Amino acid sequence: MSAVAATGTAAPASQRRLLAYRDDGPLARALGRFLGSSVPVPAAVLTVLAAAAVPVVLARGGDRVSDAALGGAVAWLVLVGGVASGRTHAGRFVWLVAPLLRLLEYGSLLSFAVLAAPRAVPMCFALVAVLAFHHYDTVYRLRHQGVAPPAWLSVAGGGWDGRLVLGYVLLVTGSLVTGYLVTAIVLAILYVAESTASWLRFTRVPRPAGFDHEEDEDE
Numbered sequence: 001m002s003a004v005a006a007t008g009t010a011a012p013a014s015q016r017r018l019l020a021y022r023d024d025g026p027l028a029r030a031l032g033r034f035l036g037s038s039v040p041v042p043a044a045v046l047t048v049l050a051a052a053a054v055p056v057v058l059a060r061g062g063d064r065v066s067d068a069a070l071g072g073a074v075a076w077l078v079l080v081g082g083v084a085s086g087r088t089h090a091g092r093f094v095w096l097v098a099p100l101l102r103l104l105e106y107g108s109l110l111s112f113a114v115l116a117a118p119r120a121v122p123m124c125f126a127l128v129a130v131l132a133f134h135h136y137d138t139v140y141r142l143r144h145q146g147v148a149p150p151a152w153l154s155v156a157g158g159g160w161d162g163r164l165v166l167g168y169v170l171l172v173t174g175s176l177v178t179g180y181l182v183t184a185i186v187l188a189i190l191y192v193a194e195s196t197a198s199w200l201r202f203t204r205v206p207r208p209a210g211f212d213h214e215e216d217e218d219e
Contacts, residue, residue, distance in 0.1 A: 018089040020138060020148035021098035025159020028082035036086015043087040047097045050080035054108050063115060067172045070115075074168045077104060078161045102135060105160040109180075112167045116176040123180035130184050131163075134191040141195075145202050153194055157187060 024032070039046070053073035057065055081101065089097065106128050113124035134157065138149055158166060163183075170179035 012090075015089050016148070017142050018094060018098065019085070020142060021135075022085060022101055023135065023138070023154060023157075023160050024082070024085045025157070025162035026155055027078060027165070028085050028159055028161040029154075031079060031082030032084070032086025034086075035083045039083050039087070041087070042091055042094070043084040043089050044091060044093040044096050046080055046084035046087065047100050050077045050084065051100055051104055053077050054104065054111070058111055065115070071168060071172070074108070074164055077108070078164060082161055101160055105164060106131070108164055109167050112171045112176060113180065116171055116174075120177045120180060123177055123184065127180050127184040127187070130188045130191060134187070134195075137191070137195045141198065145198070149194070149198070153190070156190055 022028075041049075053076040054070075057069050057073040061069055081104070084097065109128060110121070110124050113120035134149075142148055157163075166179070166183065167176070170176040
């Protein structure tokens with residue numbers, strides 16, 4: 001069964017939560033939808049396989065890594081990581097998927113900045129701070145509101161996959177500094193505005209704020 005199918009009403013709440021934590025964009029979701037069912041490998045294993053490419057290429061090439069080699073590594077990461085989104089998120093090690101995707105996204109964006117220019121690094125930290133806010137908000141919205149951010153937000157934000165592709169394109173075109181700054185500003189406005197509206201709607205309805213214990217939710 002694919003993870004996309006598992007997002008329906010019959011899917012366990014823990015699996016829906018894990019899918020939301022992934023923060024997949026349109027590209028990763030499309031890969032999972034069309035290829036996920038044809039790859040009988042657990043999501044955690046696929047994510048670990050996807051994670052190997054960029055670190056290996058950077059370790060071998062250092063600051064002289066070619067655009068082609070880095071582009072191939074990013075393509076592998078997006079392809080295999082995207083296919084993983086279509087697998088059922090269950091099993092002993094599935095908790096690794098979302099943290100590993102965050103590590104890959106933040107680490108890759110920072111690596112692009114280091115390869116581009118020293119002045120790109122502060123812009124990268126600004127962008128990562130915005131992304132961390134969004135991912136932190138997702139966790140606490142699920143715990144207290146019981147709902148994930150709307151699907152359109154992942155489309156508008158590009159998802160981890162779209163942001164990695166954008167970062168690579170900015171790097172090879174020599175526009176990473178400006179691109180990271182603009183992206184950070186646009187995403188900050190998008191994520192903060194949508195989050196604020198969501199929490200205001202939630203607080204208008206009198207109810208006790210709950211805390212979901214993940215280990216108890218499927219009992």
